[in-house]
């Protein structure tokens with residue numbers, strides 16, 4: 168299928184991010200991964216699909232408990248990085264696929280557990296992707312979505328900053344929007360948890376690829392937001408350095 172302009176922006180951005188993204192400690196944080204594992208109820212019989220798996224950190228964590236995990240991502244550099252990380256971790260029960268998640272190139276009800284992390288804010292139509300996740304999930308199977316979420320009054324300003332930092336960013340969803348999608352798709356037994364994914368701004372910018380000239384604009388936005396929190400990220404100083412945290416929603420449910 169022909170790549171849209173947005174797909175091209177994704178591949179351009181994440182080809183550059185593949186290695187630095189995989190090395191950011193926040194992306195391998197055990198407390199975050201363990202909460203996802205626990206909420207998903209993953210076990211030794213599960214066939215898991217990780218949607219837009221990036222460098223495979225989540226997929227590898229799930230492979231430690233599941234029968235098999237498939238990871239799919241649009242960015243070839245991310246899949247290459249995922250293969251390296253799989254080898255480093257000496258895992259054998261994973262399959263990687265380069266491809267678009269819309270539509271997912273899998274049969275109806277092929278997986279018992281379908282997961283995704285840090286992805287919905289990159290999709291032009293997150294509901295359509297979520298619908299695809301439900302389609303490929305078995306009846307009685309489980310779904311898990313984890314992503315940044317913000318209250319409506321913070322979201323628009325934060326989206327301005329995030330689009331400067333990562334031009335492939337689309338829109339942060341509010342907790343209510345996540346829940347509306349689960350209702351629309353008739354996901355049952357929905358459970359949500361919230362988690363703060365903490366970052367050092369300098370380290371985060373070293374793993375980001377804003378357009379030339381935009382990095383200083385981003386630093387200014389964060390500096391001026393200390394004590395105000397219009398971004399909703401709790402920007403604050405530790406010594407000379409700026410720290411903040413993305414509020415993350417983890418949402419788990421069951422396909423009836």
Ligand SMILES: C[S@@+](CC[C@H](N)C(=O)[O-])C[C@H]1O[C@@H](n2cnc3c(N)ncnc32)[C@H](O)[C@@H]1O
Pocket residue numbers: 177178181194218219220221222223224225239240241242245266267268269283284285286289290
């Ligand atoms: C922020 S990264 C998250 C990676 C991984 N899920 C994680 O949490 O470690 C977002 C990923 O979404 C992928 N992506 C975005 N849009 C996609 C699409 N339409 N189809 C497949 N992958 C996509 C990007 O290539 C990138 O690897």
